[in-house]
Amino acid sequence: MVLERLKQVASHVTGQSPPPHPFDPLSEVEIEKAVAIIRKEHDGLFFNAITLWEPRKSEMMKWVADPDHTPRPHRIADVVAIGRGSKVYDGHVDLNEEKIVHWELTEGVQPLITMEDLQIVETIVRKDPKVIEQCGLIGIPPEDMHKVYCDPWTIGYDERFGSNIRLQQALMYFRPHVDDSQYSYPLDFCPIFNADTQEIIHIDVPKVRRPVNKAPPNNYHAAAIEAEGGFRTDIKPIEITQPEGVSFTMEGRIINWQNWRVHVGFNYREGIVLSNITFNDKGNVRPVFWRLSLAEMVVPYGNPEHPHHRKHAFDLGEYGGGYMTNSLSLGCDCKGAIYYMDAAFVNRAGAATTIKNAICIHEEDAGILFKHTDFRDDSVTVTRAHKLVISHIFTAANYEYCVYWIFHQDGTVQLEIKLTGILNTYAMNPGEDPQGWGTEVYPGVNAHNHQHLFCLRVDPNIDGPSNTVFEVDAARGPGEVGSAENKYGNAFYAKKKKLATQGSSMSDYNGATSRTWEMCNPNKINPYSHKPVSYKLVSREVPELLPKEGGLVWKRAGFARHAIHVTKYDDAQIHPAGRHVPQTSGVPSMGLPAWIAADPDASTDNTDVVLWHTFGITHFPSPEDFPVMPAEPMTLLLRPRNFFTRNPCLDVPPSYSSYPSGGKWDKTDRKSVSAKPKDCCSK
Amino acid sequence: MVLERLKQVASHVTGQSPPPHPFDPLSEVEIEKAVAIIRKEHDGLFFNAITLWEPRKSEMMKWVADPDHTPRPHRIADVVAIGRGSKVYDGHVDLNEEKIVHWELTEGVQPLITMEDLQIVETIVRKDPKVIEQCGLIGIPPEDMHKVYCDPWTIGYDERFGSNIRLQQALMYFRPHVDDSQYSYPLDFCPIFNADTQEIIHIDVPKVRRPVNKAPPNNYHAAAIEAEGGFRTDIKPIEITQPEGVSFTMEGRIINWQNWRVHVGFNYREGIVLSNITFNDKGNVRPVFWRLSLAEMVVPYGNPEHPHHRKHAFDLGEYGGGYMTNSLSLGCDCKGAIYYMDAAFVNRAGAATTIKNAICIHEEDAGILFKHTDFRDDSVTVTRAHKLVISHIFTAANYEYCVYWIFHQDGTVQLEIKLTGILNTYAMNPGEDPQGWGTEVYPGVNAHNHQHLFCLRVDPNIDGPSNTVFEVDAARGPGEVGSAENKYGNAFYAKKKKLATQGSSMSDYNGATSRTWEMCNPNKINPYSHKPVSYKLVSREVPELLPKEGGLVWKRAGFARHAIHVTKYDDAQIHPAGRHVPQTSGVPSMGLPAWIAADPDASTDNTDVVLWHTFGITHFPSPEDFPVMPAEPMTLLLRPRNFFTRNPCLDVPPSYSSYPSGGKWDKTDRKSVSAKPKDCCSK
Ligand SMILES: [Co+2]
Ligand SMILES: [Co+2]
Incomplete structure (x- = not known):
């Protein structure tokens, strides 16, 4: 690292910027350089995505271990471009060598829909005569077409149209006034948009028509609440300040905080990517x-x-998730002392664009870290926790997903997701029965049942890449009540099942047995417990995929069929539903099922593995969720078990500590005060 | 309420304190008054507990509805006293009438063990010749008996000794130095203490002996960490202040905060008790x-x-849980502006004692309350949440339980419990195999597997006392894939099962179906969704009771056999394992199983019901949990569903709101700043 550091200092002195870390996202300059290199050989393209083609793991692990004596991985751009006739090209551009190293026409796929793709549809829908006709049938006159809105979605898959034409379905809404929330005025028909010809090729019209909703607007923006009587005035400010600044340091995009060291990446697809996460265990930097x-x-x-x-x-x-990410605001999305990172993307035309403040990094007080009082003598130690939060928020049409990657001082990594935003809604007639498939959340507004299922990709590196995953259940011990071995029936233990091959690695959730999954390194044994060092996945919001086996969603979302899959590491396996997801039929199911089917016997025991975890919630809407939904949190933990020889945060200064022999330590927060709430009587 | 208010003002003017609210815990004066009344008729008693005998529900509901025209419920003390020969007396003392209204000798039971009862044992153990002998056998000389400690536990139930003698088991430890944590030096034998005769009547000695641990101390108090190299210096303060004060008001022990109104009680047994919880829904005060x-x-x-x-x-x-509660410290246990409440108890001798700062009430920032951005025009509303936390912490010998009752602006009530403190430990020999029943968390220290199972008692009052509980599962719709009714297999709905009688009300957990339980009022229908108003219990840490059916724990802890029981309301049913728990054999199982067995056909449909919910965690210890355990959180939610017609917190002022027509509202927190973390290069 010395030479690397010297290079950085030198570049600082000479005014040149240091080279990017190999995990850094492509900069605006790099994106435009990639475009220029491609344009020398190919024209007539518009760009769907240009992102970092991450260094191959074997190459990168070598470089991380010894950057001074290992060639620095090249900067390579991973490109998706669309040419004439909706032809899709996948390519790699080596930015160091300034050349295209891979270029391929990929047949029968559709790359993702960008925000630019989405924005086009609404304009076209408003002008389409067939759409105007349908609007007329449900009570919207042609002169009101500027009040018609649509949320264009990918079509998912519709067997009538297949995968070769790039399609979107337009979920239709109406706004009586430009400031009204359109989700209170869903329309009952669904136009299909052809992105090549930029025209509406079909409209799905229900048998029973539902005229546009006549209910008054249901709005939540400030002007609407002011008009309804205004905001409550009884909530006093809570101010959060860090007078001595933050407790983390940055080296480029590497953050150092309380023994943690993490590279913070970002891409258009996954949003935040955290790489090479290590924990400094008393001077020993251990990969996690x-x-x-x-x-x-x-x-x-x-x-x-x-x-x-x-x-x-x-x-x-x-x-x-990256493309849809919000530009965050100081004091709104996060409070305190905030460090932001921007995110650079390519646009359709091949220019670089940037979302400012795409990533928020900040610290929060996290309550009690540990406490114990000895009941004999009242000697007590109480220590408070801080946590580090790396977050972004993305808006998927109606919904908001707030993603918080949280690092704790005790070695725990937490992923918290808050769901907010607005329910997807559909039209209903007065008196119509939603038949159990949805809830009337407001007169004339049917919010359908749905699940939010997320796939977490964990590439463990528990004291090195050779890891094994176990399914762990709390299980009753052998021996009936009254037997010599279990006389009182109280025996129980952690029953472990090794997920030893790709084909046998599927594991479903079991709440009754408090099922967890342990990622361990069988080559490294905890000297006290004599158990392999491990991190345990503790995840409790793990519903089954409700769409039925053999059905459309089951086929397309193969990753969601089980809570856990384990695969042998492969550089090419990043996207569990495949690289290009729109309009896949699910036959065969792309991503995880295909990878596993290709080599079911591949060992996942004591080798470089990836754990894929599907979790989420099942959402039966209710009126409380409307017109905007109070944030619903969901969380999971990655906890060290047998990884450390001791609670790793004992060196966090306590607020207060006293001991039987009489000594004490008192660093109590003197900013805290006794509250003097008003008594209603004394008003 | 007017007359009540006038009475309070009058008493204020005259210098008399207002009468306590009928739900208020007994004051020190009331406790000592009860003792004086009892002593007039009974002598030779020591006191186990004196607590408020809560007003009968029917009487209290009338008074709450119309306090000006309803007799105020009398103040009644619920007394447990122990007389000569360990005779147990249960009594009620009417403090208004100054007389004993009930007095009963209760045979064959043992009241709980108080802190005073516990404190006695250690002294006796140290002097007992048989204990001194056992200590000698494992390497502790008689002159070191002052270094021997014990955590006295109730004996639970031991069939050799039955229920008639009041017993404790002494879990034995050693401290090489007075400041050393004894949990690193567990001893291998277990004396049994007779509380009547104050002597050791038996010692359980294992077949294989385990000499006292020779490992160096494993301490965590400030002096120990300083000696090991000191505390880390890189954690900067996060200051939390409320310059305009708190957002709640108090009327005695009733707190008013953001539409919530809650009476905060406390007793020696349950700790915090929250009563008559209502939500002001746009001026309509609705019971919850x-x-x-x-x-x-x-x-x-x-x-x-x-x-x-x-x-x-x-x-x-x-x-x-009340007796063991901690006296909390400003800036240590809670930060910001804190309102404390004390807790008064009786001591063994019949005097009142008070734990100062037993209950902490404070507010916290709670991140984003709701947010939505319209992708077309970037109009956005983002509103931040506060939450109200009512908490106490109790120390159960080695463990700490931090109990947080959290009220949210969106109508959600959350119970969060953090586990910290120290593992219960047992001795092990070098090289001994814990055989899966425990983990060697430090050389010579075996921490046994265990569960922490809590029973939450919910007395719902969802728009009134006539409520029904449903078990709700996410379920796939009928019709095979390809059928007309479910062509693509995507149908799913909320399947509801009514828990209609006591005997059929048991419900276990099912994580795969995202099982929840709805407490609804079938007489009150949401005007939009046409579904009954309800609160939903969302609880995801719900392991099975692992001790086997028919075994000792299964018999004694009948409440823990199922995640849910529902009973018809009965004033006498507060304690799900019975009123006097120590030394119950479990035959019959006291509390819930007995109540239900007595009337299995009692209807729990559209009547006054109580929901009992057992939840918790299964804990397989690891070295990270030692010598003191980083707090492990566990949480559950009570969420309004179809209770409101709309998100009930839209009137919380947003940080920022802008709308398509151009207006905006900007109350961004200006105290937040852009962080300037040090770059390692620029150091
Ligand atoms: Co949802
Ligand atoms: Co535990």
Whole structure:
């Protein structure tokens, strides 16, 4: 690292910027350089995505271990471009060598839909005579077409149209006034948009028509609440300040905080990518995870009426969690002292664009870290925790997903996701029965049942890449009550099942047995417990995929069929529903099922493995979720078990510590005060 | 309420304190008054507990509805006293009438063990010749007996001794130095203490002896960490201040905060008790819960070797979560502006004692309350949340339980419990195999597997007392894939099962179906969704009771056999493992199983019901948990579903709101700043 550091200092002195870390996302300059290199050989393209083609793991592990004596991995751009006739090209551009190293026409696939792709549809829909006709049938006159809106979704898969034409389905809405929330005015028909010809090729119209909703607007923006009587005035500010600054340091995009060291990447697809996560265990820098990301999502809706089965967005693979990410605001999205990172993308025309403040990094107080009082003598130690939060928020049409990667001082990594935003809604007639498939959340507004299923990709590196995953259940011991071995029936233990091959690695959730999954390094044994060092996945929001086996969503979202899959590491396996997700039929199921089917006997025991975890919630809407939904949190933990020889955060200064012999330590926070709330009587 | 208010003002003017609210815990004065009344008729008693005998529900509901025209419920003390020969007396003293209204000798029971009862044992153990002999056998000379410690536990139940003698088991430890944590030096034998005769009547000695641990101390108090090299210096303060004060008001022990109104009680047994919880829904004060409390716990240990089966503490019923509660410190246990409440108890001698700062009430920032951005025009509303936290922390010998009752602006009530403190430990020899029943967390220290199971008592009052509980599962719709009714297989719905009678009300957990339980009022229908108003219990840490059916813990902890029981309301049914828990044999199983068996056909449909929910975690220790355990959180939610017609917190002022027509609202927190972390290069 010395030479690397000297290079950085030298570049600082000479005014040149240091070379990017090999995991850094492509910069604006790099993106435009890639475009220029491609344009020398190919014209007539528009760009779907240009992102870092991450260094191959074997090459990168060598470089990380000894950057001074290992060639620096080249900067390579991973490109998806679309040419005339909707031809899709996948390519790699070596930016160091300034040449295209791979270029391929990929048949029968559709790359994801960008925000630019989406924006086009609404304009076209408003002008389409067939759409104007349908609007007329449900009570919207032609002069009101500027009040018609649509959320264009990928079509998912519709067997009538197949995969060769690039299609979107337009979920239709109406706004009586430009400031009204359109989700209170869903329209009952669904146009299909051809992205090549930029025209509406079909409209799905239900048998029973539902005129546009007549209910008054249901709005939540400030002007609407002011008009309804205003905001409550009884919530006093809570101010959070860090007078001595933050507790983390940055080296480029590597963050150092309380023994943790993490590279913070970002791409158009997964959003935040955390790489080469290590924990400094008393001077020994120990690898924990090579890479963590949310790799895919699917949001199946549960109404079997045509064409609602098409509502099952793969928000990451079909739209991109990075592309949809919000530009965050100081004091709104996060409070305190915030460090932001921007995100650079390519646009359709091949220019670089940047979302400012795409990633928020900040610290929070996290309550009690540990405490114990001895009851004999009242000697007590109480220590408070901080946590580090690396977050982004993305807007998938109606919904908001707030993604928080949280690092704790005790070695735990937490992923918290908050769901907010607005329910996807559909029209209903007065008195209509939603038949259990949805809820009338407001007069004339049917919010369909749905699931939000996320796929977490964990590339463990528990003291090195050779890891094994176990399914762990709490199990009753052998021996009946009254037997010599279990006389009182109280015996129980952790029952472990090795997920030893790709083909046998599927594991479902079991809440009753408190099922967890342990990623361990069988080559490294905890000297005290004599058990392999491990990190345990503790995840408790793990519903089954509700769409039935053999059905459309089951076929397309193969990753969601089980809570856990384990695969042998492969550089090419990042996207569990496949690289290009829109309009896949699910036959065969792309991504995880295909990889496993290709080599079911591949060993996942004591080798470089990847754990894929599908978790989420099943959402039966209710009126409380409307017109905007209070954030619903969901969380999972990656906890060290037998990894350390001791609680690793004992060196966090306590607030207070006293001991039987009489000594004490008192660093109590003197900013805290006794509250003097008003008594209603004394008002 | 007007007359009530006038009375309070009058008493303020005259210098008399206002009468206590009928739900207020007994004051020190009231406790000593009860003792004086009893002593007029009975002598030779020591006092186990004196607590508020809560007003009968029917009487209290009338008074709450119309306090000006309803007789104020009398103040009644609920008394447990112990007389000569360990005779147990249960009594009620009417403090208004100044007389004993009930007095009964209760045979064959043992009231809980108080802190005073516990404190006696250690002194006796150190002097007992048989204990001194056992210490000698494992390497502790008689002159070191002052270094011998014990955590006295109730004996649970031991069939050799039955229920008639009041017993404790002494879990033995050693401290090489007075400041050393004794949990690194567990001793291998277990004396049995007779509380009547104050002597050791038996010692359980294992067949294989385990000399006292020779490992160096494993300490965590400030002096020890300083000696090891000191505390880390890189954690900068996060200051939390409320310059305009708190957002709640107090009327005695009733707190008003953001539409919530809650009476905060406390008793020696359950700790915090929240009563008459209402939500002001746009001026309409709607009852939500009549009473919420943690009513019982059991912590079964999983090692079948004798006598570890006796380790299964009922921490509330056998010791008292209130009795063991910590006196909290400003800036240590909670930060910001804190409102404290004290807790008064009776001591053994009949005097009142008070734990200062037993309850902490404070507000916290709670991140994003809701947010949505319209992707077309970037109009956005983002609103931040505060939450109200009512908490206490109790120390059960080695363990700490931090209990947080959290009220959210969106109508959600959350119970969060953090586990910290120290593992219960047992001795092991070098090279000994813990055989799966425990983990060697430090050389010579075996921490046994265990569960922490809590029983939440919910007395719902969802728009009134006539409620029904449903078990709700996410379920696939009928019709095979390809059928007309479910062509694409995507149909799913919320399958509801009514828990209609006591005897059929047991429900277990099912993680795969995202099982929840709805408490609804079938007489009140949401005007939009046409579904009954309800609150949904969302609880995801719900392991099965692992001790086997028919075994000791299964028999004694009947409440823990199922995740859910529902009973018809009965004033006498507060304690799900019975009123007097120590030394119950479990035959018959007291509390819930007995109540239900007495009337299995009692209807729980559209009547006044109580929901009992057992949840918790299964804990397989690891070295990270030692010598003090980083707090492990566990949480559950009570969420309004179809209760409101709309998101009930839209009137919380947003940080920022802009709308398509151009207006905006900007109350961004200006205290937040852009962080300037040090770059390692620029150091
Ligand atoms: Co949802
Ligand atoms: Co535990």
